[in-house]
Amino acid sequence: MQLVGDNGRGLAAAVFYAVCSSSMAFLNKAVMNSYEFPFPFFIMACQMLVTVLFLEMLGSLGKLSLPSYTWKSARSFLAPSMGYAFHATLSLMALQGMNIPMYGAVKRCTPLVNLILAVVILRRPFPSFTLIVSVLTITIGCFVAVLGDLTFDGFAYTMGGLSVLAQGLYLTLVQQCAESQRSTWEILQLNSYNTLAPFIIMSVLVREPENIVKSKYISDIGFHVVFWVLVSMGSVLNYSLFLCTALNSALTTSLVAVAKSVIQTLVGLFVFGGIKFHPLNTAGIVMNTLGGFMYTYTKYQEKREDKRQKTEDENFNEVRVGFHPLSLQGTPDKSGEHSLNDIKVS
Numbered sequence: 001m002q003l004v005g006d007n008g009r010g011l012a013a014a015v016f017y018a019v020c021s022s023s024m025a026f027l028n029k030a031v032m033n034s035y036e037f038p039f040p041f042f043i044m045a046c047q048m049l050v051t052v053l054f055l056e057m058l059g060s061l062g063k064l065s066l067p068s069y070t071w072k073s074a075r076s077f078l079a080p081s082m083g084y085a086f087h088a089t090l091s092l093m094a095l096q097g098m099n100i101p102m103y104g105a106v107k108r109c110t111p112l113v114n115l116i117l118a119v120v121i122l123r124r125p126f127p128s129f130t131l132i133v134s135v136l137t138i139t140i141g142c143f144v145a146v147l148g149d150l151t152f153d154g155f156a157y158t159m160g161g162l163s164v165l166a167q168g169l170y171l172t173l174v175q176q177c178a179e180s181q182r183s184t185w186e187i188l189q190l191n192s193y194n195t196l197a198p199f200i201i202m203s204v205l206v207r208e209p210e211n212i213v214k215s216k217y218i219s220d221i222g223f224h225v226v227f228w229v230l231v232s233m234g235s236v237l238n239y240s241l242f243l244c245t246a247l248n249s250a251l252t253t254s255l256v257a258v259a260k261s262v263i264q265t266l267v268g269l270f271v272f273g274g275i276k277f278h279p280l281n282t283a284g285i286v287m288n289t290l291g292g293f294m295y296t297y298t299k300y301q302e303k304r305e306d307k308r309q310k311t312e313d314e315n316f317n318e319v320r321v322g323f324h325p326l327s328l329q330g331t332p333d334k335s336g337e338h339s340l341n342d343i344k345v346s
Contacts, residue, residue, distance in 0.1 A: 010247045017244040018260040020237040027230040035217045040092035041203035047234035048196040081194035083170030090163035097156030104261035105288045106160040113168025137291030145284025184243045
């Protein structure tokens with residue numbers, strides 16, 4: 001059935017995004033902190049360049065057919081691209097000064113932004129009471145955890161908060177573009193081309209290239225291996241993110257991010273310096289994580305109920321199709337006879 005196929009593709013896209021996203025925080029942390037390479041604009045410019053070259057290669061080999069990149073198409077996707085650019089850069093700046101568990105706690109606040117923007121921009125109905133409670137639990141847990149963070153960095157937390165706003169905005173706008181029949185590959189193409197030049201310009205303006213030349217590990221083989229794995233995974237992550245958002249929704253993508261951040265939190269407790277424990281910090285992270293699970297479960301139940309209702313409506317409409325109005329007077333329409341076996345969910 002088509003419904004099952006859609007569910008399968010949506011689930012696969014969500015798992016794909018979770019795996020890619022989980023690894024990125026650790027790779028970014030390794031490059032920026034362990035290898036002392038704090039150059040976010042250069043990193044993002046390399047990721048966009050690799051993505052553009054990959055798409056062009058697929059097009060040249062005839063494996064992929066995409067419309068030409070034009071000023072008109074670029075302008076139509078400019079807002080999501082700028083939202084993505086801000087989110088990616090701000091996230092890297094935040095991660096540089098935050099431990100991974102707290103970074104994950106802050107990022108789990110993204111569903112709050114998605115819920116608000118879904119109502120304002122996408123004109124979705126107001127969320128249920130349970131959903132609101134779960135979002136508030138996530139947000140309050142984040143604030144409690146911040147109060148107990150003994151390594152608090154005001155600049156990093158500010159960048160993290162702004163990145164949450166930017167992520168919520170661009171995920172919502174990407175969903176809007178997907179609903180206007182743009183393919184995932186086309187969204188990836190527009191985003192990569194739109195953000196490549198701004199990332200390069202910003203990198204030059206803040207004088208990253210000349211500082212990169214002086215970098216301590218620039219000639220280290222291990223650094224180059226990790227760096228190019230990071231760049232390649234960044235390109236794959238962009239595709240998985242847009243795919244998950246297009247096949248599911250911005251809300252589902254943010255839910256997947258919440259789920260994978262739990263794994264990040266557990267691993268992050270013991271790597272890259274771990275975290276200095278404090279009762280408030282621990283309680284906040286636990287509350288934040290429980291809110292994430294509550295949120296995920298609520299959305300799952302709501303989605304199941306929506307699909308069940310949709311299936312019942314489709315079946316009811318198909319049953320009605322086979323009967324002529326005269327059948328009310330005892331004259332059945334023979335051409336419309338059917339059995340329950342003929343009823344299919346499309």
